[in-house]
Amino acid sequence: MLSNxxxxxxxxxxxxLADATARQTPLELTGAASKRSIGRPIQxxxxxxxxxxxxxxxxxxxxxxxxxxxxTRLSQVEDDLAARGQMLAFxxxxxxxxxxxxxxxxTIAAVFATNMSGSRRIRVGAARDHLLGLRGVxxxxxxxxxxxxxxxxxxxYDLCRGLSGSWGTLAVMSxxxxxxxxxxxxxxxxxxxxxxxxxxxxxxxxxxxxxxEVSGAVHLQPALVARLWHDGLRQQAQAVTALRLENFAKSxxxxxxxxxxxxxxxxxxxxxxxxxxxxxxxxxRQLSVLQGSSAQLWRISTSPGVGPKVVAAITAYMECxxxxxxxxxxxxxxxxxxxxxGAADIRRVIATHGGHATLIRAAPEVRAAVxxxxxxxxxxxxISRKIKAAFDPAGILNPGRMYPNF
Amino acid sequence: MPxxxxxxxxxxxxxxxxxxxxxxxxxxxxxxxxxxxDGRRTYETDALTAYRQLPLAVVLPSSTEEVAxxxxxxxxxxVKVVARGxxxxxxxxxxxxxxxxxxxxxxxxxxLDIDYMNRVARVQVGITNIGISEAVKERxxxxxxxxxxxxxxxxxxxxxxxxxxAHCLKYGxxxxxxxxxxxxxxxxxxxxxxxxxxxxxxxxxxGLVVGSEGQLGIVTEATVRILRAAEGARPMLLGFDSSEAAxxxxxxxxxxxxxxxxxxxxxxxxxxxCEAFAKAGYPLEVEAxxxxxxxxxxxxxxxxxxxxxxxxxxxxxxxxxxSQSAEQSAAIWKGRKxxxxxxxxxxxxxCMDGVIPLAKLGDVLVAISHIxxxxxxxVANIFHAGDGNLHPLILYDANNAAQAERAEQAGxxxxxxxxxxxxxxxxxxxxxxxxxxxxxxxxxxxxxxQQMRIKTVFDPKWLLNPAKVFPLDGREAAQEVA
Numbered sequence: 066m067l068s069n070x071x072x073x074x075x076x077x078x079x080x081x082l083a084d085a086t087a088r089q090t091p092l093e094l095t096g097a098a099s100k101r102s103i104g105r106p107i108q109x110x111x112x113x114x115x116x117x118x119x120x121x122x123x124x125x126x127x128x129x130x131x132x133x134x135x136x137t138r139l140s141q142v143e144d145d146l147a148a149r150g151q152m153l154a155f156x157x158x159x160x161x162x163x164x165x166x167x168x169x170x171x172t173i174a175a176v177f178a179t180n181m182s183g184s185r186r187i188r189v190g191a192a193r194d195h196l197l198g199l200r201g202v203x204x205x206x207x208x209x210x211x212x213x214x215x216x217x218x219x220x221x222y223d224l225c226r227g228l229s230g231s232w233g234t235l236a237v238m239s240x241x242x243x244x245x246x247x248x249x250x251x252x253x254x255x256x257x258x259x260x261x262x263x264x265x266x267x268x269x270x271x272x273x274x275x276x277x278e279v280s281g282a283v284h285l286q287p288a289l290v291a292r293l294w295h296d297g298l299r300q301q302a303q304a305v306t307a308l309r310l311e312n313f314a315k316s317x318x319x320x321x322x323x324x325x326x327x328x329x330x331x332x333x334x335x336x337x338x339x340x341x342x343x344x345x346x347x348x349x350r351q352l353s354v355l356q357g358s359s360a361q362l363w364r365i366s367t368s369p370g371v372g373p374k375v376v377a378a379i380t381a382y383m384e385c386x387x388x389x390x391x392x393x394x395x396x397x398x399x400x401x402x403x404x405x406x407g408a409a410d411i412r413r414v415i416a417t418h419g420g421h422a423t424l425i426r427a428a429p430e431v432r433a434a435v436x437x438x439x440x441x442x443x444x445x446x447x448i449s450r451k452i453k454a455a456f457d458p459a460g461i462l463n464p465g466r467m468y469p470n471f
Numbered sequence: 472m473p474x475x476x477x478x479x480x481x482x483x484x485x486x487x488x489x490x491x492x493x494x495x496x497x498x499x500x501x502x503x504x505x506x507x508x509d510g511r512r513t514y515e516t517d518a519l520t521a522y523r524q525l526p527l528a529v530v531l532p533s534s535t536e537e538v539a540x541x542x543x544x545x546x547x548x549x550v551k552v553v554a555r556g557x558x559x560x561x562x563x564x565x566x567x568x569x570x571x572x573x574x575x576x577x578x579x580x581x582x583l584d585i586d587y588m589n590r591v592a593r594v595q596v597g598i599t600n601i602g603i604s605e606a607v608k609e610r611x612x613x614x615x616x617x618x619x620x621x622x623x624x625x626x627x628x629x630x631x632x633x634x635x636x637a638h639c640l641k642y643g644x645x646x647x648x649x650x651x652x653x654x655x656x657x658x659x660x661x662x663x664x665x666x667x668x669x670x671x672x673x674x675x676x677x678g679l680v681v682g683s684e685g686q687l688g689i690v691t692e693a694t695v696r697i698l699r700a701a702e703g704a705r706p707m708l709l710g711f712d713s714s715e716a717a718x719x720x721x722x723x724x725x726x727x728x729x730x731x732x733x734x735x736x737x738x739x740x741x742x743x744x745c746e747a748f749a750k751a752g753y754p755l756e757v758e759a760x761x762x763x764x765x766x767x768x769x770x771x772x773x774x775x776x777x778x779x780x781x782x783x784x785x786x787x788x789x790x791x792x793x794s795q796s797a798e799q800s801a802a803i804w805k806g807r808k809x810x811x812x813x814x815x816x817x818x819x820x821x822c823m824d825g826v827i828p829l830a831k832l833g834d835v836l837v838a839i840s841h842i843x844x845x846x847x848x849x850v851a852n853i854f855h856a857g858d859g860n861l862h863p864l865i866l867y868d869a870n871n872a873a874q875a876e877r878a879e880q881a882g883x884x885x886x887x888x889x890x891x892x893x894x895x896x897x898x899x900x901x902x903x904x905x906x907x908x909x910x911x912x913x914x915x916x917x918x919x920x921q922q923m924r925i926k927t928v929f930d931p932k933w934l935l936n937p938a939k940v941f942p943l944d945g946r947e948a949a950q951e952v953a
Contacts, residue, residue: 127722128829128859129730150728186669193675194647207917215826216858217644217898219633219682220906220913221940222922226646226678230670247728270588276611276702316771368667370588394589394669421672439672444662448928449674455924467673 068110071117075200075208075239081113082237083206086459094233094463096136096172099161100179104232104466105437106429115174118239121145123214130197130214132242135174142173146245154246155192156183159351163362164426168351174238180230183350184281184309187273187391189246193229198242201228203235204457214242227452234463234471235456249311253321254281254337254345255328259303262286262373266393268331270369272308273392275327277320281309281346282392289354289388289399295345307337309346352397354388360399361406361427367420369393375418382410402427408435415439438467474879475904477524478938480570484550485527491550492528495572498540503578505529514555514573518620519563519905521875526553526567533578535653535661535691541574542689543659551937552657554685556628557599559620561822562903564632564684568937574689576627582606583692591650591667593694596627600634603695612697615642618899619808630690633682635899637807640857641732641766642698644899646681651694654680654687657930667694679925684901685936687929701766704732706803707776709783710757710790714738715833717759720786721856722829724763727782729775735762735807736854738836741814741864744851748813749806752799754790761856762807810853811864818849819869821878824900825889826859835892839863842884846877860898861889887912902940910942923949 072078085092093112095101115135121142123132126149133142139157146152158181159168177199182191198212211224228235257268265284272279284306285293293299310320325334337345348354355362367375372393379385379398388397400407406427415422421439424432441449446468453460453471460471484491492506505511506528516523527550532538545552551571558565567573579597586592587610592603600621603614617636618624624634630652635644642648651665664680665671680687711717714736721734737745737753737760746753753760765775776793783791794800806813814820827835836852843850843865853862863885867878886896886906890913896906910919923941926933927950 125828125830127726129725180670180675190643190647191670193678194643203921207920209915209918209921211918211921213826213893213895215828215860215894215898217635217639217826217855217860218895219635219644219899219901220896221902221910221919222925223633223646223678223682224921224925226675226681227925229675229678231674235674247725247730250728267588270590273590274587274612274699276699278701313771313774315774316767319768319771366668366670366672368586368589368591370586391669419666420668423672441673442663444656444660445664445673445676448662448676451928452674452676452679452925455928456921 068112070111070113072113073117075202078202078237078239079206079208082202082204082461085461086204086206089459089461091461091464094237096175097138097170099166099170100164100175102164103160103425104432105469106433107463107465115172115237115239122240123242126151129245130242131245132214132240133173134240135172135238137173138169139171139173139176140169147248150248151245152248153195154185154189155195156185156350157181157192158183162356163352174241177229177241178231178233178238184283184346184390187282188278188280193226195244196225196229196241197244199225199228199238200240201236201238204459204461212242216244232463232466234453234467236462251314251317252309252311252339252342253317254342255308255321255324256298256335256337257306257328257331258301258333258335260306260331262376262387262389264331265304265306266369266373266389268306268328269308269392272324272328275324277310277324278312279308280311281307283307283349284389284393285354286387288386292354294348294353295341298345307345309342355397355399358399359402361402361431362425363398363400363411363422364425365396365398365415365420365422367394367396367418371418371420372396375414375420378414378418379411383407404431405435406431474876475908476943477568478943480568484570488527494544495528495530495541498544499530499532499537503531503533505531514558514567514575517558517560517563517565519561519566519903522563522566522904524567524569526571526573527569529573529575531575531578535655538574538655538689538691539659539661542655542657545572545934546658546932549932549934551934553936554627554631554689556597556625556631557623559624559628560632560903561824561900562897562905564901564903564939566904571937576625576691579691586667587612589667590697591694592697593692594626596630596690596693597625600624600626600629603697607697611700613700614695614697615648616645619811626693626695627690630681630693631683631685632899632901635860637733637735637855640734640855641730646678648696649677649681649693650696652677652680652690653692654690656688657932657934665694684903684940686926686940687935702768703772704764704766705772705776705794706762706764706800707779707793708753708790708803709761709763709788710754711759711786711788712757714759714836716786717761718829718832718856720761720783723782724779725857727778729778731763731857732766733762733764734857736760736856737807737810738852740849740851741810741853744813744817745806745810748816749802749809751802751806753806757789762803814851814864814866818866820864820866821882823861823863823865823882823885824897825861825886825894826898827861827889827892827894829856829859831892835861835888838888839885842881842888846881848878848881859894883909904939907940908942916945919945920949
């Protein structure tokens with residue numbers, strides 16, 4: 066049996082996928098498989114991985130663009146960028162450690178295939194906003210491309226965004242081209258201690274409405290502060306609300322002063338210097354406060370001002386610990402294990418307040434029993450099912466990973 | 472004589488025109504249907520005026536429900552539909568067809584909600600681009616994408632074309648600034664995609680809809696991000712002896728970790744025409760002029776512009792001038808934003824919209840100059856240098872048919888050059904009718920098939936904005952999947 070395939074180029078992928086379509090044989094498509102336990106568990110006769118498609122194929126720092134083959138490690142991409150003072154501005158999340166794996170394993174294509182962006186997303190856009198072009202192979206085995214290597218491109222339909230966040234269910238991305246940005250010269254963080262969620266989100270939203278280009282706006286409930294790696298903040302033992310400023314050093318200094326004046330009504334404001342800021346935002350990027358726990362974990366996307374209401378409503382049903390990112394619009398909610406991970410109650414809350422919820426961490430039997438991704442409205446479900454068929458008519462790529470029926 | 476062929480109209484539909492107009496009048500408020508020839512004539516073209524087609528009828532609905540009723544009727548009766556914003560498309564995106572009705576969104580201009588806490592606005596998409604920024608100006612917010620036609624163009628048109636603008640280097644284009652849409656599918660079903668949150672569940676359908684040139688559905692409402700404006704902004708002028716030096720200077724600025732809010736390039740002919748029009752104080756003795764704008768507090772701006780001045784030194788700028796007042800800044804931008812109009816005062820022109828990697832700028836400009844020389848035409852170049860989006864303006868006499876044809880030919884050669892240089896056919900104007908037959912220069916049949924299958928998912932009968940985007944041959948196979 067073909068159990069574990071690693072095609073070495075697009076043509077091999079093309080042959081394998083065309084053959085699988087002809088035989089109607091489902092395949093589990095992965096990169097490094099570091100996020101394999103996210104999504105609905107799937108059972109296929111074989112797995113197929115992009116890990117043998119390696120290497121950075123283009124890097125033009127002065128044009129802020131890089132291309133890499135799908136299986137190139139994110140860590141290699143980031144090392145090469147750092148050597149030229151650049152970065153992936155959307156701060157791709159490191160989900161590996163959250164689900165029991167190691168950090169730094171993810172592949173670059175999976176970053177876009179899962180569209181998991183970190184705290185800076187609120188200022189600069191998500192992974193999907195940075196994807197400029199891709200090459201890929203669809204379920205029929207046809208090799209296709211979309212977009213390109215230039216910053217602006219409206220030639221034809223935007224399949225790059227169409228494939229972002231599709232979790233390998235539509236096509237194999239074989240090579241991705243993406244926008245990169247300079248690393249800011251300086252970073253500083255303002256911290257408020259002990260704010261209730263509702264007030265904290267008011268602070269975050271207020272700061273986002275200033276001209277000072279806040280590039281991170283988070284709030285941690287006390288139970289999660291207790292798990293921070295940063296000693297000084299952990300020892301506060303109270304809720305932590307943090308705002309990040311990044312720019313040239315003089316600008317960071319100036320903007321910190323202005324922002325502090327803007328926030329003075331909310332209490333004493335502490336500062337983290339550059340080193341401490343890099344540590345703090347670095348640990349948030351791998352969701353440090355949610356690691357090492359077997360609690361079930363939800364990712365909830367909603368309107369920022371609604372975030373605390375969603376958490377309060379969930380807390381009425383079950384014990385819940387929350388980390389608010391994106392100024393309150395992204396809630397990581399940890400709940401005590403139950404057989405349905407609280408899905409029915411959480412989705413009822415979402416239906417009232419708007420947004421959507423994804424179950425990120427739970428045992429396989431739980432993920433098999435509940436809708437891991439937010440169930441879609443009937444019209445959107447019908448379109449999504451047809452989109453799947455437009456790329457993968459035989460349904461061979463990660464069938465059931467996102468939705469039970471396709 | 473236009474070079475792009477338009478398909479023969481469906482005579483059966485055209486012959487039923489009067490009955491169709493009567494039916495439409497029963498579906499929407501009567502005066503919202505334009506059936507007379509003079510009225511229809513107003514809609515026969517857009518900003519690509521070389522192409523003209525009288526539509527079957529024009530409908531100006533005032534609600535999503537009316538759009539849905541009209542689309543359901545057209546779907547049932549096999550009538551094609553062209554959606555139209557303000558008709559400012561430079562690629563013929565809103566060009567009607569004789570067997571198609573036009574649905575104009577000009578009556579759907581309401582702002583439905585402004586939410587400063589969450590930094591979003593929900594609007595009907597007939598609102599002008601500038602109209603959104605005007606509505607949130609009192610709180611010093613703005614809507615970021617700023618196409619040159621922003622006084623006239625609608626958000627609906629911007630969504631169809633994924634429009635950009637001079638300031639998208641920092642703030643992104645339409646697809647990066649729209650969070651949700653309400654869209655009517657061709658069969659009349661209304662769907663909400665995305666919302667007021669920063670990402671959407673499931674597949675990124677919003678990403679597919681934005682930039683689909685009105686071929687997947689008709690968007691009637693949208694939720695867009697609004698951003699707080701910077702404390703201030705100021706441009707500077709940098710003049711160079713050659714376009715290579717200007718291009719290298721742009722690379723040096725970006726390489727130093729500075730991403731200005733805009734970097735605009737004009738070549739000598741463009742500078743002269745714009746200066747004559749706007750009296751902006753542009754230096755006339757340079758081959759290439761950069762307008763570099765930065766944002767921040769007064770002190771931050773001064774610091775940044777000083778750093779840029781130092782970075783420019785190795786490229787021997789002939790002129791370095793920092794704007795000294797709000798009036799000077801306004802004049803500098805007036806010249807640039809009026810460039811198309813200013814050139815239009817001296818000649819008819821054909822505006823191209825290719826994109827190239829910045830490093831190729833010098834070579835590409837030389838080659839463009841050769842192409843236009845060969846065809847006996849003059850050209851002025853305007854370039855969003857930060858993101859590689861090049862607008863050669865080919866000057867010609869529209870009353871001279873042979874010259875017009877040569878201009879179109881030269882334009883096609885320039886776009887082929889852009890693709891061969893590692894770029895693309897269009898950065899912000901869209902494919903429309905204009906570049907439809909050039910799509911195979913950039914894409915293989917497999918690339919196009921994958922896009923066309925998406926079209927079939929949303930519009931199985933291919934009734935929306937027909938004859939655009941995809942070459943007319945080779946469409947059938949993609950229509951079989953549904």
